[in-house]
Amino acid sequence: MTEPEITARLARLPGWRREGHSITRTFGIRYHGGVAMIVHVADVERLIGHHADIDLRWGHVRFAITTHDAGNRLTDADFDLAARIDAIAAAHGAEPA
Numbered sequence: 001m002t003e004p005e006i007t008a009r010l011a012r013l014p015g016w017r018r019e020g021h022s023i024t025r026t027f028g029i030r031y032h033g034g035v036a037m038i039v040h041v042a043d044v045e046r047l048i049g050h051h052a053d054i055d056l057r058w059g060h061v062r063f064a065i066t067t068h069d070a071g072n073r074l075t076d077a078d079f080d081l082a083a084r085i086d087a088i089a090a091a092h093g094a095e096p097a
């Protein structure tokens with residue numbers, strides 16, 4: 001993806017931000033709720049064949065997405081997964097953090 005493409009896709013995903021060659025978002029959620037949310041995300045990841053780097057902490061969970069197969073560059077699949085994570089987060093009552 002070109003830089004203007006990345007900027008345009010990111011603008012349509014409020015809450016996600018660029019961190020180097022990844023896009024990231026943190027949600028507030030209680031620890032065990034975070035575990036349940038991650039299981040749900042993992043099911044969707046398996047379906048679409050694309051996986052986030054996930055960091056679960058006490059009270060929040062952070063997702064970082066890049067395409068490893070493309071040499072850690074941002075691709076369409078990253079933004080697709082981000083939108084799916086937003087939907088799952090909403091279903092689990094996760095708060096924007």
Ligand SMILES: C[C@H](O)[C@H](O)[C@H]1CNC2=NC(N)=NC(=O)C2=N1
Nearest residue numbers: 049050051052066067068069070
């Ligand atoms: C064979 C399989 O599709 C690849 O290894 C997939 C799996 N999930 C992946 N997820 C992410 N984020 N980047 C990848 O390059 C990637 N590659």
